[in-house]
Amino acid sequence: MPRYALKIEYDGAPFAGWQRQKEHPSVQQAVEEALGRLQRDRPTIAAAGRTDSGVHALAQVAHADMERDWEPFRLSEALNFHLKPLPVAIVDVVKVSEAWHARFSAGERRYLFRLLNRRAPAALAAGKVWRVGYPLDVSRMRAGADFLLGRHDFTTFRASECQADSPVRTLDQLDVRAVETPLGPEVHFHVRARSFLHNQVRSFVGTLERVGAGAWEPEQVREALEARDRSVCGPVCPPQGLYLAGVGYQPDPFL
Template sequence: MPRYALKVEYHGAPFAGWQRQADQPSVQGAIETALSRLEPRDHTIAAAGRTDAGVHGLGQVAHCDMDKDWDPFRLSEALNHHLKPDPVAIVACAHVPEDWHARFSAIERRYVFRLLMRRAPATHLKGLVWRVNQPLDIAAMDEAAQRLVGRHDFTTFRSSICQADSPLKTLDHLRVTRVDGPHGPEARFDVRARSFLHNQVRSFVGTLERVGAAAWTAHDVADALAACDRARCGPVCPPDGLYLAGVGYPDDPFA
């Protein structure tokens, strides 16, 4: 069966997350339903990461197996037609080898988090950012973020329902920068690692926001990490503002 890699963009607000669920809308379910309209049968796709409810996708990657040898462009166009009106789009499609896997072939996941700093409620960006009322100290947040980079036991920043075999992970990159946009200043978090624990990025952001608000210091973040105790984590921020921005592979299937 020909296998295809799909680069997927989606707005996470209407969905209970990526993963198919019996009684709630999901991104996986929307794509599998669209596939069944092209080839009437049950379809099961696999993705690079299972994003939670309300989390968005800019560069999620999934793969599907088809009976027909589709031209990749025509497959993406047909899927986009049947995905309407769901806020899901196939932005690229490519033939891949039969043993290529969207999850297991990946060597990097990249996340972006957008935190809007203004007192007025978000209107155009509602659901797309986490809004806080006060300005934050971006330099202090970035300094504290560097305490998290490297290979650590991230138990403190791991959800209690995380199913990963081990809390040991290598965080390759975490930077916090200021971005001045038309709706106000944002704190932008750029995060990269081979893989993440459940709620790890949201735990980072919520904790670092406390640093930006001068309630925590970089030393507090380092101490919380060393404690390996979930109770030492700062507040877990909401999913608004979190995006799976991209997935890296040894050979980019979309290049």
């Protein structure tokens, strides 16, 4: 059966996350139901990562095995037609080998977190950013972020219900950038690793927000990391500012 890689963009607000669930709508369910409109047997898809409830994606990647040989552009057009009016879009489709796997072939995942740093409520960006209404010192946040780079036991920064076999991960990038936007100043967190623990990025951002606000010193991030104790983590920030920004493959099938 021909296998296709799908690059997917979605607004996570209406969904209980990526993964199919019995009682709540999911992005996986939406895409699988669209695929099921194209053939009798509804395909089951596998994705590069499982985003949580309220988390968005700029470029989630999944793969599906189809009964017939589709021209990729036609498949994307058909899926987008059947996905309407849901806030899910297939932005690219490519044919891949049967050995290619959206999750297991991935070499890295990239996340973006958007923090809107203004006093006024978010109107146009509601549900797409985390608004913080008091000043933040981005240079202090960068100093705290530097302690998290590299290979560490990230027990402090993973959810208590995380099912990963090991808390050890290698964090390749955690850039904290001040960005001027038409809506006001934002702080963007660009995070990159081969894989992540449950709530790891949101734990990073919530902790670094405390550093930027002056409630923590940057060195306390290192102390929290070394404690390997979830109870000393800063607050976990809300999900609406988090985006799965991309998935890396070698070679990249979409290029």
